[in-house]
Amino acid sequence: xxxxxxxIETSELTRRFGGLVAVDKLNISVERGEVFxxxxxxxxxxxxxxxxxxxxxKPTSGSARVNGFDVVxxxxxxRKSIGIVFQDPSIDDRLTGRENLYMHANLYGVPPGEQKSxxxxxxxxxxxxxxxxxxxxxxxxxxxRRLEIARGLIHYPKVLFLDEPTxxxxxxxxxxxxxxxxxxxxxHDITVVxxxxxxxxxxxxSDRIAIMDYGKIVALDTPAKLKDTLExxxxxxxxxxxxxxxxxxxxxxxxxxxxxxxxxxxxxxRGGRVLLPRIVEAxxxxxxxxxxxxxxxPNLADVFLHYTGRAIRAEGGDELHGLSAxxxxxxx
Amino acid sequence: xxEIRGIYTLWLREIKRYLRDRARIVSSFxxxxxxxxxxxxxxxxxxxxxxxxxxxxxxxxxxxxQTLLFTSMFMGISVIWxxxxxxxxxxxxxxxxxxxxxxxxxxxDSTDAVIQGVIVFVLGLLLGIRLNLLMFLEVLPxxxxxxxxxVSIGLTVASFIDSLESFGVIQSFINLPLFFLSGALFPLxxxxxxWLQVASSFNPLTYGVDALRTIVLGxxxxxxxxxxxxxxxxxxxxxxxxxxGTLAFSxxx
Numbered sequence: 001x002x003x004x005x006x007x008i009e010t011s012e013l014t015r016r017f018g019g020l021v022a023v024d025k026l027n028i029s030v031e032r033g034e035v036f037x038x039x040x041x042x043x044x045x046x047x048x049x050x051x052x053x054x055x056x057x058k059p060t061s062g063s064a065r066v067n068g069f070d071v072v073x074x075x076x077x078x079r080k081s082i083g084i085v086f087q088d089p090s091i092d093d094r095l096t097g098r099e100n101l102y103m104h105a106n107l108y109g110v111p112p113g114e115q116k117s118x119x120x121x122x123x124x125x126x127x128x129x130x131x132x133x134x135x136x137x138x139x140x141x142x143x144x145r146r147l148e149i150a151r152g153l154i155h156y157p158k159v160l161f162l163d164e165p166t167x168x169x170x171x172x173x174x175x176x177x178x179x180x181x182x183x184x185x186x187x188h189d190i191t192v193v194x195x196x197x198x199x200x201x202x203x204x205x206s207d208r209i210a211i212m213d214y215g216k217i218v219a220l221d222t223p224a225k226l227k228d229t230l231e232x233x234x235x236x237x238x239x240x241x242x243x244x245x246x247x248x249x250x251x252x253x254x255x256x257x258x259x260x261x262x263x264x265x266x267x268x269x270r271g272g273r274v275l276l277p278r279i280v281e282a283x284x285x286x287x288x289x290x291x292x293x294x295x296x297x298p299n300l301a302d303v304f305l306h307y308t309g310r311a312i313r314a315e316g317g318d319e320l321h322g323l324s325a326x327x328x329x330x331x332x
Numbered sequence: 333x334x335e336i337r338g339i340y341t342l343w344l345r346e347i348k349r350y351l352r353d354r355a356r357i358v359s360s361f362x363x364x365x366x367x368x369x370x371x372x373x374x375x376x377x378x379x380x381x382x383x384x385x386x387x388x389x390x391x392x393x394x395x396x397x398q399t400l401l402f403t404s405m406f407m408g409i410s411v412i413w414x415x416x417x418x419x420x421x422x423x424x425x426x427x428x429x430x431x432x433x434x435x436x437x438x439x440x441d442s443t444d445a446v447i448q449g450v451i452v453f454v455l456g457l458l459l460g461i462r463l464n465l466l467m468f469l470e471v472l473p474x475x476x477x478x479x480x481x482x483v484s485i486g487l488t489v490a491s492f493i494d495s496l497e498s499f500g501v502i503q504s505f506i507n508l509p510l511f512f513l514s515g516a517l518f519p520l521x522x523x524x525x526x527w528l529q530v531a532s533s534f535n536p537l538t539y540g541v542d543a544l545r546t547i548v549l550g551x552x553x554x555x556x557x558x559x560x561x562x563x564x565x566x567x568x569x570x571x572x573x574x575x576x577g578t579l580a581f582s583x584x585x
Contacts, residue, residue, distance in 0.1 A: 054425055055425065056421065056424065056425060076427050076429075077427075079425055079426065079427035080427040082425075084425055086418060086421055086422075088418045089417070089418050090417075090418035090419055090420075090421045090422040091418075091419065091422070092345065092349075092417075092419050093417065094348070094349045094352055094353075095345065095348060095349075099345075099348070102341070103341045103342075103344075103345055104422070104426075106337045106338060106340065106341035107338050107341060107342075107422075107423070107426035107427075107428060108426060108427060109333075109334035109337070109338075109427065109428075112337075
């Protein structure tokens with residue numbers, strides 16, 4: 001019985017591009033009805049993972065099942081089960097929004113009698129009813145994204161893949177799309193797999209988050225538990241003598257970790273509010289000039305730093321050169 | 333049924349794109365006219381007389397063939413375009429067979445190319461070539477059959493190429509030999525070298541042009557091959573190219 005299967009299950013899923021291992025023996029399992037976030041910098045292997053799950057790329061080794069179907073042997077069934085919003089636009093901009101939706105409905109075998117009502121409903125969901133008959137080329141970036149989300153829903157997919165759904169969008173549109181995604185899972189019985197390199201996005205939307213880096217999962221849990229593992233607040237001290245301050249505060253009770261960052265020192269501490277004045281005092285006593293201090297509760301950026309030892313990269317293109325990079329960018 | 337609707341929707345998309353592109357529609361009329369006038373007038377002064385046909389009469393079916401060839405090959409660009417703008421991904425993750433994807437696109441592009449061919453045919457009237465409706469009804473299926481195979485070449489080649497620039501180069505690399513070896517401009521008989529005859533016998537357009545001449549020029553044209561043989565060869569070529577094309581579209585990286 002298919003319902004007993006997980007929405008997604010991968011076993012040692014691997015994909016190489018030449019010498020580069022983009023996805024390295026990935027084992028993940030996504031429950032039905034869950035919003036699963038894949039968080040990582042660009043180039044971490046998120047899109048490659050999704051492309052394999054969507055049957056666009058073939059795994060080099062290992063296997064994956066989506067909605068109970070094997071992504072290599074049962075690719076047509078997998079395609080019927082999924083909806084995808086790609087990272088890059090994938091609409092025909094010479095057609096109108098509505099025409100794009102009808103085309104999608106026909107490609108996915110939505111019965112002709114139902115097409116009109118379903119299209120009407122998804123257009124309403126993304127609030128594009130009044131622009132539906134305009135050519136796509138006249139749409140803004142945010143509107144195109146929304147239309148693509150609408151398109152991904154027409155054929156009632158079991159699993160919806162959203163690859164960087166809000167990349168390059170303004171904050172307002174982003175907020176909009178987030179609330180669609182939240183509404184989606186309330187209204188439809190749907191599993192959502194979301195990739196993102198925005199911490200807040202993963203935090204806000206996901207039930208569970210897998211942190212991915214260099215093709216591997218480095219941590220996987222609920223956002224709350226991931227943040228709990230840090231068991232502490234973060235004090236950022238802006239100073240030119242970070243190294244000196246680091247050795248000064250190293251022994252202080254409550255200071256768990258000290259990392260030297262760009263223009264200062266980042267301390268992970270227990271009981272930040274109490275410790276903050278102590279640290280400033282210690283700095284003054286040792287002649288370290290403190291420019292500014294800030295305190296914050298842990299967020300996913302800290303989780304990422306904790307697990308990978310690095311701040312999240314905005315761009316990760318430097319790992320790939322020449323043909324491999326091209327091959328990886330251009331998925332067919 | 334799903335497959336047929338998939339094919340239909342892909343076909344419809346190409347038609348809509350064509351009809352919305354004013355520049356392409358204008359060039360549909362202007363380009364063939366240019367070819368007819370330039371080739372027709374230019375070659376008249378250089379080529380030898382072929383039987384009791386005027387050069388323009390002789391060349392007219394060749395120009396139809398050439399229009400079909402150039403337009404069909406050019407259509408390959410739609411694959412590169414779709415890839416560049418990401419739309420190809422939407423088609424390739426759809427749950428319809430690769431054969432249907434290929435067929436839908438091929439039929440759409442072929443329709444555009446055949447419309448072009450029909451325009452040239454009608455323009456023939458302006459040049460004083462005697463045409464009639466029956467002739468048109470005979471010519472149309474030949475044009476369609478020839479176009480299927482040629483569009484398939486264009487789509488197949490384009491599916492291996494990543495940039496518009498390299499497609500342009502490869503397109504002329506394929507277009508020109510096919511054109512010159514088809515007998516569109518000069519007759520493939522008499523004292524032409526044997527290698528040219530052999531090469532042209534592997535060219536699908538040779539059979540297309542010969543079939544078109546047989547119909548349009550009637551008794552004035554002594555055919556290279558009987559009409560049924562020409563049609564058979566074109567069909568063999570179509571099936572082969574459509575198979576290759578489907579395989580090319582089925583590659584998964």
